[in-house]
Structures are given as structure tokens and as C-alpha cells.
Amino acid sequence: MHQGNHRDHEGAEKLFSLIKDVKIAMMTTADADGTLTSRPMWNNDVDENGDLWFFTRLHSPKTAEIGRDNQINLAYSDPSSQTYVSVAGKAEIVRDQARIDEKWQESLKTWFPNGKDDPEVALIRVHPEKGEYWDSPNSTMVHLYGYLKATLTGESPKTETKKVDLA
Numbered sequence: 001m002h003q004g005n006h007r008d009h010e011g012a013e014k015l016f017s018l019i020k021d022v023k024i025a026m027m028t029t030a031d032a033d034g035t036l037t038s039r040p041m042w043n044n045d046v047d048e049n050g051d052l053w054f055f056t057r058l059h060s061p062k063t064a065e066i067g068r069d070n071q072i073n074l075a076y077s078d079p080s081s082q083t084y085v086s087v088a089g090k091a092e093i094v095r096d097q098a099r100i101d102e103k104w105q106e107s108l109k110t111w112f113p114n115g116k117d118d119p120e121v122a123l124i125r126v127h128p129e130k131g132e133y134w135d136s137p138n139s140t141m142v143h144l145y146g147y148l149k150a151t152l153t154g155e156s157p158k159t160e161t162k163k164v165d166l167a
Contacts, residue, residue, distance in 0.1 A: 011131075012050065012131070012164055012166060014133065016050060018076070019046070020046060022077070022078050022083070022085075024042065025041050025076050026039070026040055026041070026077075027039055027124075028074075029062055029069070030065060030071070031065055032065075039062065041056075041074075041124075042108075042111075043076070052074065052087070052089075052125070052126040053103055053123055055108055055111070055123060057120045058119070058121070062124075063093050063122065066091045066092070066124065067093070071089075072088070072089060072090070072126060073086065073087070074086070074126065084134040086132045087126070087128050088130045089166070090126070090129065091125065091126045091127075092124070093123070094123040094124070100122075101116060103123065104116040129166055130164065130165060131164040131166050132161070134161050
């Protein structure tokens with residue numbers, strides 16, 4: 001897999017800044033018959049290279065799906081700030097205890113009651129390849145202005161949309 005720095009591409013820092021505070025990402029994988037399956041994942045970490053990290057059970061449907069087809073999509077949404085981001089990339093399962101120790105948070109005991117040393121605890125590392133974000137102004141006055149402008153002129157307020165090559 002490509003090990004370069006995904007943050008070096010134009011638009012990448014803005015994309016990563018938009019997702020850093022979003023707590024949940026919807027991860028989509030392909031099932032054995034090609035059916036797309038999405039599930040909520042706790043947004044654990046973005047490392048210095050721009051790889052995205054998630055905790056998982058070693059033996060779960062998503063790890064089996066990643067084992068067959070490692071192309072995944074992540075969707076981030078924060079309606080309160082009108083921020084929406086989609087990231088496509090390749091995933092790999094990481095069973096490195098040092099990495100698990102480094103990224104572990106006590107709140108993860110909700111899903112892993114036996115703690116970080118449980119042999120079922122693993123990480124999913126996502127190497128982003130492409131991303132897209134939609135970033136809209138979020139103040140109430142801007143929304144009110146946008147509504148009035150759309151009503152009076154038929155023009156919608158401006159949203160910043162950008163496709164980002166992360167590979």
C-alpha cells in the first residue's frame with residue numbers, strides 16, 4: 001500500500017480539519033455478494049500521514065469484508081456546522097499491540113469490556129485515496145440570509161465543494 005503523506009495534497013488539510021472533531025464516521029464495505037454495507041464507527045484518530053484509524057473486533061463481518069475487498073468509503077457528517085465529508089480509500093486490519101496501546105482510550109471499554117489486551121481487539125487503518133467535502137456557512141444569520149436570497153432571487157447560498165486527490 002502507498003505509504004506517502006496524504007496531507008501533502010491540495011485541499012487535504014482542509015478536509016482533515018473538517019473531520020477531526022466529527023465523532024462518528026459511517027464506514028461502507030462490500031459484502032461477499034457485492035452488497036454495500038455501512039455501519040457507524042468511532043472516529044478514533046488521524047495520524048501525521050493522514051491515515052485514519054478505527055478500533056474493531058478481529059473477527060467481525062467488516063474485517064471479513066475488508067479481507068475480501070479492501071476498498072472502503074467513510075462518510076462524515078456534522079449537520080450543526082453544515083460540514084459533510086466523504087473519503088474513499090484502502091483499508092487494512094492491524095493487529096499490532098504497540099499501536100493498539102498507543103491509540104487506546106478508556107471509553108473504548110464500552111465496546112471492548114476486556115480492555116486493550118483482549119485478543120479480539122484490532123485496528124482498521126484506512127489509507128485515503130480520494131476525498132470530497134462540502135463546507136457551508138453555519139451561522140443562523142447566514143442561513144436566514146440564504147433563505148431570503150433563495151426566496152427572492154432563486155439563487156442558493158454558496159457552499160464550498162472540493163474533490164481532493166489523497167493518493
